[in-house]
Amino acid sequence: MDKPVIPVDLIMKHLAQEAENAHVRAKKASDILLSNLDTEIASTPYDVVYEEDRVKLKHYSPTRTSPDDMKTPLLVVYALINRETMLDLQPERSVVKSFQESGINLYMVDWGYPTGKDKFLTIDDHVNGYMDNIVDFILKREKVEQINLMGICMGGTFSIIYAALHPQKIKNLVTTVCPTNFDTDQGLLHIWLKWMDPDKVINTFGNMPGDLMNLGFLLLNPARLMIDKYVGFLENMDNKAFVENFIRMEKWIFDSPDIPGETFRQFVRDCYQKNLLIQSKLMVGGRRVDLRDIKMPLLNIYAQYDHLVPPGAAEKITSVVGSKDTENVCLDTGHIGIYVSSKTQKEFAPKIIRWLRERDDRYEPAHQISQNRRKSTRIRSTSSMKKKSSSTKRAEEMSHAGKRKLFLNILQGEQGIRDHS
Amino acid sequence: MDNQERPIPDQQTLISEWMKMANQLWAKSGSGPAGPSSEEDAPPKKENARVLQDAFLSTIKSFTAISTALSEPSAVDAVFRGTATLPDITSNFLQSGMQAFLTLQHQAFEKVNSLNERSEPYSFDNLDQETLQSWSNIYKKEIRRYFNIPQLGLNRYHQERVNNALDKYNLFSSCLAEFLQLIQMPFEKTNKMMHEKIETLTKKGNLPADSREYYRMWVKTLEGHFMTLFQSSEYNETFSNTLAALEDYLGARNDIIQDMLQTYPIPTNKEMDDLYKEVYLLKKKVRKLEKANGKG
Numbered sequence: 001m002d003k004p005v006i007p008v009d010l011i012m013k014h015l016a017q018e019a020e021n022a023h024v025r026a027k028k029a030s031d032i033l034l035s036n037l038d039t040e041i042a043s044t045p046y047d048v049v050y051e052e053d054r055v056k057l058k059h060y061s062p063t064r065t066s067p068d069d070m071k072t073p074l075l076v077v078y079a080l081i082n083r084e085t086m087l088d089l090q091p092e093r094s095v096v097k098s099f100q101e102s103g104i105n106l107y108m109v110d111w112g113y114p115t116g117k118d119k120f121l122t123i124d125d126h127v128n129g130y131m132d133n134i135v136d137f138i139l140k141r142e143k144v145e146q147i148n149l150m151g152i153c154m155g156g157t158f159s160i161i162y163a164a165l166h167p168q169k170i171k172n173l174v175t176t177v178c179p180t181n182f183d184t185d186q187g188l189l190h191i192w193l194k195w196m197d198p199d200k201v202i203n204t205f206g207n208m209p210g211d212l213m214n215l216g217f218l219l220l221n222p223a224r225l226m227i228d229k230y231v232g233f234l235e236n237m238d239n240k241a242f243v244e245n246f247i248r249m250e251k252w253i254f255d256s257p258d259i260p261g262e263t264f265r266q267f268v269r270d271c272y273q274k275n276l277l278i279q280s281k282l283m284v285g286g287r288r289v290d291l292r293d294i295k296m297p298l299l300n301i302y303a304q305y306d307h308l309v310p311p312g313a314a315e316k317i318t319s320v321v322g323s324k325d326t327e328n329v330c331l332d333t334g335h336i337g338i339y340v341s342s343k344t345q346k347e348f349a350p351k352i353i354r355w356l357r358e359r360d361d362r363y364e365p366a367h368q369i370s371q372n373r374r375k376s377t378r379i380r381s382t383s384s385m386k387k388k389s390s391s392t393k394r395a396e397e398m399s400h401a402g403k404r405k406l407f408l409n410i411l412q413g414e415q416g417i418r419d420h421s
Numbered sequence: 422m423d424n425q426e427r428p429i430p431d432q433q434t435l436i437s438e439w440m441k442m443a444n445q446l447w448a449k450s451g452s453g454p455a456g457p458s459s460e461e462d463a464p465p466k467k468e469n470a471r472v473l474q475d476a477f478l479s480t481i482k483s484f485t486a487i488s489t490a491l492s493e494p495s496a497v498d499a500v501f502r503g504t505a506t507l508p509d510i511t512s513n514f515l516q517s518g519m520q521a522f523l524t525l526q527h528q529a530f531e532k533v534n535s536l537n538e539r540s541e542p543y544s545f546d547n548l549d550q551e552t553l554q555s556w557s558n559i560y561k562k563e564i565r566r567y568f569n570i571p572q573l574g575l576n577r578y579h580q581e582r583v584n585n586a587l588d589k590y591n592l593f594s595s596c597l598a599e600f601l602q603l604i605q606m607p608f609e610k611t612n613k614m615m616h617e618k619i620e621t622l623t624k625k626g627n628l629p630a631d632s633r634e635y636y637r638m639w640v641k642t643l644e645g646h647f648m649t650l651f652q653s654s655e656y657n658e659t660f661s662n663t664l665a666a667l668e669d670y671l672g673a674r675n676d677i678i679q680d681m682l683q684t685y686p687i688p689t690n691k692e693m694d695d696l697y698k699e700v701y702l703l704k705k706k707v708r709k710l711e712k713a714n715g716k717g
Contacts, residue, residue, distance in 0.1 A: 120701045
């Protein structure tokens with residue numbers, strides 16, 4: 001007997017099966033939704049050690065102490081869009097926890113919720129005001145001369161500006177999904193913001209409303225973000241762990257503080273529309289941000305499928321800074337997945353920890369830094385964590401065995417050959 | 422028969438007669454109600470009622486005077502001459518509406534004709550926005566000017582603000598309608614494509630049995646259409662115009678709220694902004710001084 005053109009019997013059978021599954025799922029889902037769900041985010045304990053206006057500084061003490069611990073504290077600066085709680089969304093996928101467990105003395109900026117009175121705050125106020133005060137506070141508290149600085153997204157842009165204007169206070173710089181080159185058409189955000197009149201927006205709203213930003217983000221991919229995401233939820237709502245994580249993500253994603261008006265205006269005008277930062281022409285607080293002043297080691301991590309900060313917007317920074325020790329790492333994920341996906345949890349935080357640890361041994365008093373940097377070997381690699389080179393794998397093994405110095409020599413040698421060739 | 426012999430009064434005479442009768446009626450009612458008419462008889466606690474009554478009588482007297490003047494044949498003639506110009510005003514006023522209607526009808530016919538044209542997948546080059554565009558043009562060319570008629574008198578300023586807000590709201594609604602129409606186009610195109618895909622699969626005998634497979638096909642096609650749309654300059658222009666129109670409307674609305682708030686003993690946004698700015702600048706100055714003195 002011939003196969004029917006339309007397998008009506010099979011389709012009907014599947015439909016019947018799905019209807020039955022949906023019924024069972026709905027019953028189980030209702031039990032789950034009515035039960036006590038653990039949807040708390042940012043549950044890792046911390047102390048607020050510094051406060052200025054709406055801004056707070058969170059301190060996470062290392063959960064272990066060993067001689068291997070890093071001497072230099074790490075300050076994480078999050079974006080003004082959404083909240084830093086994303087780094088601690090759930091206990092088993094927490095960048096904060098990973099840092100703590102590796103012995104990092106971690107500080108994190110909480111920008112709070114700007115109100116009408118914050119509308120006049122500029123990038124200068126955030127970078128040379130709040131950030132500089134926070135860095136000074138940590139230097140004093142920890143009795144060190146330099147800190148490690150890690151910036152996320154727009155916070156990465158702030159960190160780059162800070163590192164260029166205050167290089168003496170920063171030992172190592174890490175930027176993650178950080179937009180620096182705005183002259184790209186890879187991401188819709190870059191296209192849309194070129195059409196926007198930020199003056200009009202700010203004159204109308206005062207601050208840039210978080211909800212309006214969120215609507216814009218949802219419109220970047222409505223099919224996935226407004227339909228498919230919730231279809232996925234319906235299909236998995238009989239899975240308690242899935243539901244809890246989904247709600248955690250929903251809590252985070254729609255927890256959107258407004259952006260101070262003047263900061264937004266300058267960010268859109270000078271960065272997105274004029275692309276001044278990457279050309280070292282951006283003026284902040286009356287000073288030019290010269291990227292060649294960034295001479296400390298720079299690790300730049302970005303995501304291959306980032307629809308907000310596409311690779312074209314993130315990868316160029318390492319080629320324009322003054323540092324001779326820079327590395328680009330492209331992860332096989334998206335803008336948020338880089339911090340929360342279970343896959344990148346094994347790659348993202350461990351890479352930063354390793355990279356910082358490798359450079360922590362080189363701790364030296366500030367007055368010797370400029371002298372020694374001139375002698376340093378150029379290390380510039382564009383690597384992907386997806387395809388680990390044999391040298392990286394070897395380095396990981398040796399790093400665990402405490403042979404970092406040997407590794408560095410080998411890596412520098414290999415890189416030298418690659419650059420030369 | 423008498424009735425037949427009586428001359429038929431013309432329109433002016435009829436109106437004049439009616440006016441006279443009306444005057445008599447109002448004059449009678451204006452003479453006041455029966456009962457206590459003198460001030461001595463009226464109880465003192467009804468002083469307010471007396472004031473109201475006086476105002477009423479005065480209004481009636483004015484009305485009677487005006488009606489008497491109007492009942493003169495020369496005045497009635499003038500009224501008729503004035504009335505004769507009414508159709509001109511009405512006609513001018515309606516002309517814009519009629520023109521708008523005809524333009525729309527024309528657009529509708531063109532749209533019907535274009536229904537048979539095939540829609541290209543992943544292409545938003547020839548966006549069918551004519552109908553909404555004509556609404557928008559009609560509003561901008563014909564209707565909008567009525568909101569810009571110069572206002573007079575004590576309330577001129579406030580009336581202009583209200584008219585401006587109404588105008589901005591209409592412009593925003595028109596932009597929003599265009600934007601929403603654009604946003605729904607990927608759905609329209611996706612559905613059309615899905616029909617074609619299913620038809621092809623049916624012919625080939627490859628129809629998936631799993632319904633989720635259809636959903637996956639649909640959502641993937643939809644995503645593709647959205648991505649194509651979002652990169653088109655038409656979309657970006659419409660999006661940008663809608664946002665600008667929203668900002669204009671909110672600005673105009675806030676102006677009215679601002680005016681209203683000024684009558685209450687609470688600070689307005691503008692006043693708060695001035696204060697915020699002052700505090701901001703002062704704080705900045707203090708921090709700078711603190712840093713300079715090594716206290717920061």
